[in-house]
Amino acid sequence: xxxxxxxxxVIRDLTKEFNGFKAVDDLSxxxxxxxxxxxxxxxxxxxxxxxxxxxxLLDASSGSAYxxxxxxxxxxxxxxxxxxxxxxxxxxxxxxTPVQTLTxxxxxxxxxxxxxxxRSRELLHLVLLTxxxxxxxGKFSKGMKQRLALAQALLHRPHVxxxxxxxxxxxxxxxxxxxxxxxxxxxxxxxxxMSSHLLNEVQEVCDHVALIDHGKMLxxxxxxxxxxxxxxxxxxxxxxxPADDAALQRIGQLAGVVxxxxxxxxTVMVKLKGQEEEQADLLDAxxxxxxxxxxxxxxxxxxxxxxxxxxxxxx
Amino acid sequence: MEANANATKNGTKTxxxxxxxxxVVAKYDVLKYLRSRRLLxxxxxxxxxxxxxxxxxxxxxxxxxxxxxxSQYIGFVSxxxxxxxxxxxxxxxxxxxxxxxxxxxxxNPVKKSSILAGKFASSVAxxxxxxxxxxxxxxxxxxxxxxxxxxTRVFASLGLALLYGISAIAVAFLISSIMKGSTGALILxxxxxxxxxxxxxxxxxxxxxxKPWFMLDFSGGSLSYIMNNPYPxxxxxxxxxxxGMSYTIYNYFPEVYLSIAVMLAYTVVSLVLAxxxxxxxxxxx
Numbered sequence: 001x002x003x004x005x006x007x008x009x010v011i012r013d014l015t016k017e018f019n020g021f022k023a024v025d026d027l028s029x030x031x032x033x034x035x036x037x038x039x040x041x042x043x044x045x046x047x048x049x050x051x052x053x054x055x056x057l058l059d060a061s062s063g064s065a066y067x068x069x070x071x072x073x074x075x076x077x078x079x080x081x082x083x084x085x086x087x088x089x090x091x092x093x094x095x096x097t098p099v100q101t102l103t104x105x106x107x108x109x110x111x112x113x114x115x116x117x118x119r120s121r122e123l124l125h126l127v128l129l130t131x132x133x134x135x136x137x138g139k140f141s142k143g144m145k146q147r148l149a150l151a152q153a154l155l156h157r158p159h160v161x162x163x164x165x166x167x168x169x170x171x172x173x174x175x176x177x178x179x180x181x182x183x184x185x186x187x188x189x190x191x192x193x194m195s196s197h198l199l200n201e202v203q204e205v206c207d208h209v210a211l212i213d214h215g216k217m218l219x220x221x222x223x224x225x226x227x228x229x230x231x232x233x234x235x236x237x238x239x240x241x242p243a244d245d246a247a248l249q250r251i252g253q254l255a256g257v258v259x260x261x262x263x264x265x266x267t268v269m270v271k272l273k274g275q276e277e278e279q280a281d282l283l284d285a286x287x288x289x290x291x292x293x294x295x296x297x298x299x300x301x302x303x304x305x306x307x308x309x310x311x312x313x314x315x
Numbered sequence: 316m317e318a319n320a321n322a323t324k325n326g327t328k329t330x331x332x333x334x335x336x337x338x339v340v341a342k343y344d345v346l347k348y349l350r351s352r353r354l355l356x357x358x359x360x361x362x363x364x365x366x367x368x369x370x371x372x373x374x375x376x377x378x379x380x381x382x383x384x385x386s387q388y389i390g391f392v393s394x395x396x397x398x399x400x401x402x403x404x405x406x407x408x409x410x411x412x413x414x415x416x417x418x419x420x421x422x423n424p425v426k427k428s429s430i431l432a433g434k435f436a437s438s439v440a441x442x443x444x445x446x447x448x449x450x451x452x453x454x455x456x457x458x459x460x461x462x463x464x465x466x467t468r469v470f471a472s473l474g475l476a477l478l479y480g481i482s483a484i485a486v487a488f489l490i491s492s493i494m495k496g497s498t499g500a501l502i503l504x505x506x507x508x509x510x511x512x513x514x515x516x517x518x519x520x521x522x523x524x525x526k527p528w529f530m531l532d533f534s535g536g537s538l539s540y541i542m543n544n545p546y547p548x549x550x551x552x553x554x555x556x557x558x559g560m561s562y563t564i565y566n567y568f569p570e571v572y573l574s575i576a577v578m579l580a581y582t583v584v585s586l587v588l589a590x591x592x593x594x595x596x597x598x599x600x
Contacts, residue, residue: 018599055422057598080424081330087598090418095350096343107339108425110331152419162422 002069006033008082008160008191009054014063016049016215023049025215026063031193031208033159036186038202038209038223039195042311046215047195048088051164054193055085067160081109084153085162089146089169094138098129098148101137102155109156116155123151126181143174150181161185163194167201179205203303211310218310227302228275232258232309235270235279236299240292242266247291254285269299333429340425340433341440344407348441353402357445360398364391365452372460381461385469386542388453389476392446393535396480397508399445403438404487405504406497408593413497417598427594435488435586442480446473468542475538475574482531482578483508485585492592508532524551526567531581533567534574541571 003010009031016024024046031037041047052058054065056076065072072079092101099120106116124130127147137145146166153161166182167175175198182205185192196202202209203223210220219226237251242265251270252260256278259271272282283296299305331339348354368388372379379387408431411417420430450473457465487504494500512532519527526549527533540547550566569577 052598057418057421059597077330077424077426080422083422085422087418087422088415091415092419093343093347093416095347100346104339104343105419105423108331108336108423110329110335149419 002071003030003066005069007031007066008033008068009162009193010066011050011054012064012066014050014053014065015061016046016053016058017061022215024053024060027212027215027217029210029217029220031191033191034189035208036182036190036192036206037194038206039193039212040197040199040202040209040307041195041212042197045213047212048164049215050212051085051087051162051193051195054162055083055087056080057087082158083160083162084156084158085164086146086149086153086166087162087164089142090149092137092140092145092148095136097134097136098124098151099133101148102152105152106155111156119155119157120151123154126154126184127151128177143170143177146170146174146178147181150178154185159189159191161190161192161194163192165195165197167196167198175201199301199304199307203301209303211307213311219306223303227306232271232273232305233275233279233302234299234305235272235282236263236267236295236297237270237286237293238267238295240266240294243268243291247289250289251286254282256282266294330424333426336425336429337433337436340430341436344434344437345440348403348437354441354444357395357399357402358448361395361445361449364395365449365456369456369460372456379461380463381457381465382463382468382542382544384461385453385457385465386539388449388456389472389539389542392449392472392476392538393479393532395445395449396442396476396483396535397505399442399480400483400487400508401501401505403441404435404484404491405501406491407434407438407488408491408589409494409500410491410497412596412598413495421598428590431488431586431590431593435484438484438488439481442484443477446476446480450476466544468544471571472538472541475535475541475571475578478575478578478582479531479535479538482581482585483535485582485589486531488589489585489592492589492596520565520567524563524565526565528567528569528573529577531578534569534577534581537569537571537574540568546571 007030011027011029014024014027015022027046027050039047049058053060054067054072056072060073067079068082070079096104102120102123103116124133127150129144129147129151132140132144137148140148150166167178170178179201186205194206207223208221209223209226211218248260248262248268251257251268256272256274257270258273261269263269270282272278283293286293365388368391372384372387411420450469454465454469486507490504490507491500494503512530516527516530516533519525519530547568549568552564553561554564555561
């Protein structure tokens, strides 16, 4: 049965084989309307393959992929009508200008000339390419092309955006620019499905994540829920004085502590099984050992810890 | 910047028809030929050929009829058609993959059949423009330098040239749908017509003694032979070379209606195969 209007992207039992190798393996995923979902996984996990199937660039070996309730593997023209996509880093026709490129793609989608003109101006302003609107794309930098790619995906005001690692290969400034545009989109009624392996980026802009590895789904759901239920957290504890081995041994014996690792004479990393409650108990317990704690808190990116623990399990 | 809520019940928007999309693809592909200077390049080659032939005919002492002068020009049309098919069709499909522009074009709601048809239409338009200019100059040259009136055979030749051009582009599209690289596709298209087809046609006809009516370049030859009055007929000549040995020369000429059928067959079969390969081809990397 085709999915309903509240689920603009639905992947069911999707498999893609390349000469016996399963790049995507029985993958199922639903993206609810108006969510910003980060599609995470290491290199070769199958993210881009799944996105290519969704955007009709690859055929599926089996399974189905629905966009706005239409099976893209069977009726790609209709399914792709309501989406905008940036897959890998697309190249543009070097003999066209940004305005001509947007006009070409707008005409293919049946947009009226005036609407294309107005929307092109608006989007080129958004992606900071107004001054380059009438210059041929042939000599554009990768960052400029990536911003233009985002503009063409937004041209027809789609409900759904599919973005494949939109900041890959960009310099820090380019990444910030793209990320700012994504944050703007988040405020609007877009459903965004974005693959990335930049966890900071995903944590910054996404409210949902799906983690895959070896083509299989590891976990998916709201970022806050996944982090709450992830089981273990990495805590960085800094003492006022250097901690000796005996102190480390005692910490290792406290309730919920899975692992203790010395980072420097004063700093240790504690892997704790539990949530906020257990974290507070641990702090009390460490203080109870008679050592003075100068700082105590979750280490690094919590999404990264979740990602690493899930990926480790599949290795 | 708000997402569009103007959608139909099933979530899709009103899209242009396949035919309208063919027109859009064709228009922007013609722009490619203009901007990449391929059309300009081939028109310069065409102009050089025309100037050379005009100079040769003008400095010739022998009086010519209008048709004879035009025949001099038409003798070079096949070469121009091969060049045109190579430049306008050789990398039409493969370039979308090699240059990664397919990542931009294919996720749009447009069927691959529409993309193929649009690109084919633009290639045919460029080829037709090239041939029409060539024949126009040839006719003007014939009327200025020749005696008597012009026969309707010139227009028949133009029709055959257009058909040969279309079928050559179709073959180029087939090659383009199979090959992995643009350069390889361009070279193979050019070599196929200039070397492979012509060698095969010679071997089949001259050595095998079999009329190569099924070869595209042989059928394309009808665009020149049709200027002859009467139209040449096949002949077999046996020449004695001494010691009781002899050598047989086969002279085969394409029959006009059969050559039209062969060119149409090449066009249809090549385009169908090009579509099948294009449809199956994936943007894997």
